[in-house]
Amino acid sequence: MYKIVLMRHGESTWNLDNRFTGWTDVDLTEKGIAEARQAGKVLKEAGFSFDLAYTSVLKRAIRTLWLTMDEMDMMWLPVINDWRLNERHYGALQGLNKSETAAKYGDEQVLVWRRSYDTPPNPLPENDPRTSFGDPRYAGLQRSQIPLTECLKDTVERVMPAWDDTIAPAIRAGKRIIISAHGNSLRALIKMLDGISDADIVGLNIPNGQPLVYELDADLKPIKHYYLGDQSAIEAALQAVASQGKAK
Ligand SMILES: O=C(O)[C@@H](CO)OP(=O)(O)O
Structure with a gap:
């Protein structure tokens, strides 16, 4: 049996402002920093240790990992930064306030943009200053690999x-891993791991900064999963994420 830990970054400045974030590289708030440190404490108390970490190339996930590892006195942990673990690209919605967008277009439309499997928001125009073309962290990619928008299906793809080429082989080789990533890149991974249908994935939300343990069998199929920490706080955090896209 293998055990891996998935974790969404702590609260970011744009989570606090309730803005669509996607590939925008915003940092953690003070609360996000505290959540990341608390995650480290909880993991340490539960006896976790790791051989390898995976994260995205976005600082909210990277810093969450650093802070969590600092609490565990494991700053030495090897880290693989993979752009494929980035948040789902939010297209032309990036930067807009979620409640204001719901007031303008309706809660249902915003739910489709936020949670549907295959409906992407409108793309950023190619010449929009918010695109990631020219960003040195993506210098190794083809232009066609740098999204202008994504639905969850695109993120899964x-x-x-990333799972098949690097993460799964590391798990099979016996590495104990932690993945510090994002709400929708983790939804993509969990959809695949648990075989969640396109319809049911709409209801899956991931709270900030809470370690989510997956126990996997020899074929890397999930046996069970559970959040570590205060279960009622986690439930409240899940509901709060679900409500972010409502007008009121
Ligand atoms: O804005 C985003 O990029 C994501 C994660 O914070 O938000 P949502 O939960 O609306 O998909």
Whole structure:
């Protein structure tokens, strides 16, 4: 049996402002920093240790990992930064306030943009200053690999090769891993791991900064999963994420 830990970054400045974030590289708030440190404490108390970490190339996930590892006195842990673990690209919605967008277009439309499997928001125009073309962290990619928008299906299509090519082989080789990533890149991974249907994935939300343990069998199929920490706080955090896209 293998055990891996998935964790969404702590609260970011744009989570606090309730803005669509996607590939925008915003940092953690003070609360996000505290959540990341608390995650480290909880993991340490539960006896976890790791051989390898995976994260995205976005600082909210990277810093969450650093802070969690600092609490565990494991700053030495090897880290693989993989752009394929980035948040789902939110297209032209990036930067807009979620409640204001719901007031303008309706809660249902915003739910489709936030949670549907295959409906992407409108893309960023190619010449929009918010695109990631020219950003040195993506210098190794083809232009066609740098999204202008994504639906969850598109995110699954880049997260899965990261799982198949690097993460799954490391787990099979006996490495104890932690993945510090994002709400929707983790939804993509969990959809695949648990075989969640396109319809049911709409209801899956991931709270900030809470370690989520997956126990996997020899074929890397999930046996069970559970959040570590205060279960009622986690439930409240899940409901709060679900409500972010409502007008009121
Ligand atoms: O804005 C985003 O990029 C994501 C994660 O914070 O938000 P949502 O939960 O609306 O998909």
